[in-house]
Amino acid sequence: MHDIRISGATRLNLIIGDPIAQVKSPSGLSKAFAAAGIDAIVAPAQIGADRLSAFLDALGAVGNLDGIVVTLPHKFACLAHCSSISERARRLQAVNVMRRNPDRSWHGDMLDGIGFVEAAHRKGCDFLGRRALVTGAGGAGSAIAEALLEAGVHSLRVHDEDPGRRDALISKLRPISPNVTAGSADATGLDVIVNASPAGMRGFAESAIDLGSLSAQAFVGCAVTEPAITPLIAHARELGCMTVSGSEMYEALEGRMLRFLTGG
Secondary structure (H helix, E strand, C coil): CCCCCCCCCEEEEEEEECCCCCHHHHHHHHHHHHHCCCCCCEEEEEHHHHHHHHHHHHHHHCCCCEEECCCCCCCCCHHHHEEEEEEHHEEEEEEEEECCCCCCCCCECCCCHHHHHHHHHHHHCCCCCCCEEEEEECCCHHHHHHHHHHHCEEEEEECCCCHHHHHHHHHHHHHCCCCCCEECCCCHHHHHHHECCCECEECCCCCCCCCCCCCCCCCECCCCCCCCCCCHHHHHHCCCEEEEEEHHHHHHHHHCCCCCCCCC
């Protein structure tokens, strides 16, 4: 256990989103900074979409602000505030982390997908040749879908309540693989099922996937961190499926975010 001590010299990082109460980064990353001997913290900021641009513009004046972690619904909108981005962020047109460039502008990257795949690999999951379904074509879903293709899935179906957003993601992913198609809530016959929509969070639908269509041989993941065990993960575990919860995804992601925010 490492104590978090805050002084006037402490460097500030923010996590921004709406809602924000569900996020793990303020505690997890602040402890990770302390463990690494870095005098820095992460604090939550709830910002609505209509105030995001004004908020980010105002942050330019904050001299001790080094980085931003971005959560829903701002991962696409924050891209426009970055003067440099990774190739991954360029392809997905979204960011979930931002850090200062030497000139105080922002550099962005999208780490959600590689964090999810790392968490799955820790559980012993091999994606090579598998047939996958991702529900939710937002920032996290886009990144996870791309990472699954890069990890070797044979085919990928994308499902989203917004057909336009679903089709936009399919178009982004087609240069990686021609085997990306529109999907549905039906997971019958699929090996990898991942929920990257808000379904399972309090105030949202219980599941974006037809739970009755899951098989015991499937690998099931969920990006929702609160509650820690969503109805999807609970049902999958009852069936005997290998699973990755949102909290487990966050644990894998935390180290990558720390390296990014510290310039690695």
